[in-house]
Amino acid sequence: MFKQSDPAPVPAAGLAAALAPFGTSRMLPREAYVDQAVFEWEKRNIFSGWHCVGHAADLDGVGAQRAVGSGASGILLVRGDDGAVRAFANVCRHRGHELMPCGASTKRRGVVCPYHAWSYKLNGELRNAPGFDQLDSFDAAEFGLTELRLVDWHGWLFVDPSGLDGDFADHVAGTEEIVGPYRPEDLTVVARHSYELATNWKVIVENYQECYHCSSIHPELSRISPPTSGENIEMPGNWMGGWMSMIDEAETMSLSGRSGGVAIKGLSEQEQRTVMYLVGFPNLLVSLHPDYVMTHTMTPLAVDRTHVECAWAFPREAAERPGFDPSYAVDFWDLTNRQDWAACESVQRGLSSPHARPGPLALQEDGVYQFVTRVARAYAGER
Structure with a gap:
């Protein structure tokens, strides 16, 4: 992201609180989620870059x-x-x-x-x-x-x-070695779901960046992937995220833990036992599974409305198999998506209250901190 000439119209004290060291910081100011002027600034200064x-x-x-x-x-x-x-x-x-x-x-x-x-x-x-x-x-x-x-x-x-952002190589710095082994370009998109959510785009990313909520609203996911597993990683570019492990009996993320497809060739033992969740800032969410890759592409429509397209891509040898049924992955994540969407829309309604104040981050929300500080630095006009 390139250096901005006009800082975002958010309170300076709120930005300072969001940029405080992890463990003492707060969420972004309420205006970041409900103010039309902030949304217009984001379109000009965040979504005008890569x-x-x-x-x-x-x-x-x-x-x-x-x-x-x-x-x-x-x-x-x-x-x-x-x-x-x-x-x-x-x-x-x-x-x-x-x-x-x-x-x-x-x-x-x-x-x-x-x-x-x-x-x-x-x-x-x-x-x-x-x-x-x-x-x-x-x-x-x-x-x-x-x-x-x-x-x-x-x-x-x-x-x-804009034509003014930095080199694309800088945008994806540190990501190639994580994404490359899955060879997404060789996979076939077999299913898509479109959702229109009554929430700000940042609420969706913040939800994606933590599993602090998983035991509360995702019982199906929590049975297959322990909410306390994994860790977040630091990357030098404009991507962030982390991995979570699956239980020993599971082959992939599905309601049964079983795969109805084939494993992506060439993955390491670690990659076969984990799911990597990445955010390509600002609007691409990538979930790398042992046997499929799922993406959420977000298009902000208004300060409180976002279109999300979810796509599931599988190895060609699975996708071209007669009778191949991707529902084992699609149904699992459509259920999980809808659980998340209900939570995100409730967060948006809550933030619309004039009584909403930025809350603190739990230790399990270090991924949220990654994202919030990225946005806060953009608001302040920094890289």
Whole structure:
């Protein structure tokens, strides 16, 4: 994340309390979760840098197009004739009309604005502007789509709309050796669930970053993975997270502990007995299992509303097996997700009270501290 010029509109004393040493710190100021001005600041200063916009596999074949985000964060993803995915601002160079509505997808040999039929090549160059061919002063080369920085990393697409964030290698520093062995780019997404939550995006990440709540609301998860197991790790980039172990009888995270798929090849003994939970700041949650990889991609819609897409990816030899049923993983995590979503929405309602005050962190919430201090430093204009 790049250095900001305008600190976030949150109380300085509240930031100082959140940045205090672990064991004495507090949660972020209430304004961070309920104030529209803070949400607008986050869109300009956090989500304008590197963030995940989806899976490369979603753009299947030359001409595949997908629009993500809207307004200032509107992005058009396009797979070109050369097979590469590119990101463009979702803005026609004529009158600014969106090239595609948010969430829409299509597949065609070019990009066409639905307003006045300006069309573009898959590489963003202007192909045709109806009526302008009669103007000698019109130079088509000046009106190509605005291309944005994009990186395909292990099959996940990351975009830096501002063009001002640091090198992507710095963003993922320390993460390659953790994610690489699972080879997510070689897995096949078999199932997806979409959720729209009445909560701030940060509440979702904070919930994901601790299992202090697991014994209270996740009896199924707690039977397979002891809530007190594992530990969090420090990484030099913009990722954070930690691992949890499974009971000896379990093969994976499912209601029975059994796997209905196949193990990901090449994993270490430790990786076969644990689940690694990572946060790709700000909006990608990655859960690395012995036999599948699950992701949650968050899109903030409002200060108190977030869209979450959950995707489950399995080794091809499992996904292509006749009769393969991913429900052993999907049903387990859909149940767990819904338990979490109810808690997150209740937290949001509680924080909406004028009587809410930032609380302390338990020793089991060091992962929450990782995230809260990352956000607090961003609010203060630091890396």
